[in-house]
Amino acid sequence: MSDRARATDVPAGYDPSEFPAFAVTVDIVILTMADGRLQVLLVRRGIAPYEGMWAIPGGFKRPNETLDEAATRELAEETGVDGAAVLNQFGAYGDPGRDPRMNVVTVAYLAVLRDIGQVIAGTDAAHAALVPVSDALDGQLELAFDHAQILRDAVERVRVDLELRGIATAFVGSTFTLAELRAVYEAVWGVHLDGANFRRSILSEEGWVIPTGRRARPGASGGKPAELYRAGRMWQQGGGPIRFPQTSEKRKGKK
Amino acid sequence: MSDRARATDVPAGYDPSEFPAFAVTVDIVILTMADGRLQVLLVRRGIAPYEGMWAIPGGFKRPNETLDEAATRELAEETGVDGAAVLNQFGAYGDPGRDPRMNVVTVAYLAVLRDIGQVIAGTDAAHAALVPVSDALDGQLELAFDHAQILRDAVERVRVDLELRGIATAFVGSTFTLAELRAVYEAVWGVHLDGANFRRSILSEEGWVIPTGRRARPGASGGKPAELYRAGRMWQQGGGPIRFPQTSEKRKGKK
DNA sequence: TACGGTAACGGTCGTGATGACCAATACCAA
DNA sequence: TTGGTATTGGTCATCACGACCGTTACCGTA
Numbered sequence: 369m370s371d372r373a374r375a376t377d378v379p380a381g382y383d384p385s386e387f388p389a390f391a392v393t394v395d396i397v398i399l400t401m402a403d404g405r406l407q408v409l410l411v412r413r414g415i416a417p418y419e420g421m422w423a424i425p426g427g428f429k430r431p432n433e434t435l436d437e438a439a440t441r442e443l444a445e446e447t448g449v450d451g452a453a454v455l456n457q458f459g460a461y462g463d464p465g466r467d468p469r470m471n472v473v474t475v476a477y478l479a480v481l482r483d484i485g486q487v488i489a490g491t492d493a494a495h496a497a498l499v500p501v502s503d504a505l506d507g508q509l510e511l512a513f514d515h516a517q518i519l520r521d522a523v524e525r526v527r528v529d530l531e532l533r534g535i536a537t538a539f540v541g542s543t544f545t546l547a548e549l550r551a552v553y554e555a556v557w558g559v560h561l562d563g564a565n566f567r568r569s570i571l572s573e574e575g576w577v578i579p580t581g582r583r584a585r586p587g588a589s590g591g592k593p594a595e596l597y598r599a600g601r602m603w604q605q606g607g608g609p610i611r612f613p614q615t616s617e618k619r620k621g622k623k
Numbered sequence: 624m625s626d627r628a629r630a631t632d633v634p635a636g637y638d639p640s641e642f643p644a645f646a647v648t649v650d651i652v653i654l655t656m657a658d659g660r661l662q663v664l665l666v667r668r669g670i671a672p673y674e675g676m677w678a679i680p681g682g683f684k685r686p687n688e689t690l691d692e693a694a695t696r697e698l699a700e701e702t703g704v705d706g707a708a709v710l711n712q713f714g715a716y717g718d719p720g721r722d723p724r725m726n727v728v729t730v731a732y733l734a735v736l737r738d739i740g741q742v743i744a745g746t747d748a749a750h751a752a753l754v755p756v757s758d759a760l761d762g763q764l765e766l767a768f769d770h771a772q773i774l775r776d777a778v779e780r781v782r783v784d785l786e787l788r789g790i791a792t793a794f795v796g797s798t799f800t801l802a803e804l805r806a807v808y809e810a811v812w813g814v815h816l817d818g819a820n821f822r823r824s825i826l827s828e829e830g831w832v833i834p835t836g837r838r839a840r841p842g843a844s845g846g847k848p849a850e851l852y853r854a855g856r857m858w859q860q861g862g863g864p865i866r867f868p869q870t871s872e873k874r875k876g877k878k
Numbered sequence: 879t880a881c882g883g884t885a886a887c888g889g890t891c892g893t894g895a896t897g898a899c900c901a902a903t904a905c906c907a908a
Numbered sequence: 909t910t911g912g913t914a915t916t917g918g919t920c921a922t923c924a925c926g927a928c929c930g931t932t933a934c935c936g937t938a
Contacts (some may be wrong), residue, residue: 390645392647392717431643435718460690464686475728528787547885562926564888567888569925588935591933592885592935593886614926801915817898822915823918824895824896841915849915884935886932890930891928894926897920898919903915903917905913905915908912
């Protein structure tokens with residue numbers, strides 16, 4: 369009982385060197401949509417350990433910056449993207465053996481970007497690549513450190529955030545069709561959504577999307593050209609217009 | 624572009640001392656229900672900085688343990704509680720000035736306990752106390768470090784977890800009445816729930832609560848004695864039977 | 879220019895979840 | 909015995925939402 373106090377308090381004879389020192393890093397799981405699938409930006413490690421393996425980009429936190437600032441800086445260094453539109457911390461990882469060199473505690477961030485294709489295109493493909501998350505988590509791709517777990521947690525987080533926070537529009541361009549937005553939900557959640565119902569959910573409440581009056585060019589397969597929308601103010605309030613489908617078991621049977 | 628590689632990779636001439644060293648701590652926000660209100664366990668700091676102020680309990684992470692293990696150990700040291708029934712990491716905090724002594728990055732955990740009253744009772748009241756979170760966040764109580772922010776984030780997290788994870792039963796004893804369980808939701812969410820509707824939601828699906836056949840003794844104010852239940856298996860699957868009330872605006876008007 | 883294919887668009891229908899509300903029951907305290 | 913209180917069981921109206929159908933508008937090709 370008497371050592372309760374010691375657990376929180378610093379001993380009288382304080383000396384920083386008495387406390388275990390850790391390196392603190394910030395890792396950023398950068399997600400984007402490409403080819404209708406959820407993809408993650410990975411970099412190839414140049415040196416040991418895990419040399420040549422794919423890893424989540426990241427770097428060391430500096431003493432004079434906050435964790436959020438470190439994440440913003442790393443994101444800019446990796447992609448050149450400045451505005452941290454969607455950059456959320458989602459976990460800390462500090463297993464003793466996660467880095468064979470020394471004690472490293474990493475704080476993981478999730479970033480959602482659009483139009484990352486050109487960024488990658490300007491880079492050596494051997495160094496950075498956009499990989500479908502399904503491929504990265506199938507075990508086909510072996511990730512360095514505990515990055516497979518971090519990626520799994522990130523994907524789980526983005527699935528939740530898609531419903532509870534307004535991050536859906538972060539995946540698409542400044543103007544978009546409802547089909548493009550629907551594709552985000554379908555790719556992240558791995559479900560099929562009825563186009564008409566999706567449209568109704570979005571349009572029934574004011575402020576989610578704003579029609580621009582312009583129309584998108586139909587794809588190669590034809591079809592009626594879709595209206596182009598801009599993101600409304602509602603996305604910033606947290607929460608979204610689309611809920612994850614319930615597929616109630618009673619409803620299932622009556623299909 | 625060329626320094627992208629350096630952001631993730633360790634320079635060839637590797638020397639641990641080149642990288643900024645941080646102390647890593649684990650702070651645990653311990654929440655419980657008492658007097659029908661959500662309360663948090665705080666400890667009083669014995670030494671500078673912030674000497675004499677209330678703080679969230681925590682301690683240094685050791686090099687040979689994981690973050691989760693550190694949190695479990697600290698929880699046991701603080702409360703004597705062994706089983707980490709509900710112990711979730713919810714954030715990391717590393718602002719440069721958050722600890723005036725040195726660079727400290729802390730990883731925050733949320734613990735939900737029941738029957739913590741006796742634990743506190745056996746302790747010097749000047750050292751540890753159970754404080755209603757509303758009081759702790761009103762600004763009435765000034766917390767050390769950035770612990771006010773950590774506590775705010777913890778409360779936000781428990782509100783979400785109450786709906787999405789099965790943590791409601793962690794607040795109550797091994798047997799409980801539906802009114803006790805409802806009080807958990809009402810205290811955490813700060814809303815009023817209709818007793819009859821609450822009952823229907825819980826009982827409509829099998830596996831949430833299991834009747835014991837025994838009845839609770841009515842409180843001092845009388846009333847029909849309530850059935851005592853045990854927690855069912857459904858709570859462990861994640862998700863809960865009660866959703867946060869929507870209070871749709873259309874419904875609001877027709878009250 | 880006519881025609882088939884495709885996808886957006888607009889609407890209907892049935893079901894289930896849920897908030898509001900009411901009445902009966904069962905216990906305590908005075 | 910009586911009044912008060914809280915549990916328990918039930919009804920009702922509303923509404924969100926999945927399933928589904930038909931129309932519209934544009935494409936490419938014959």
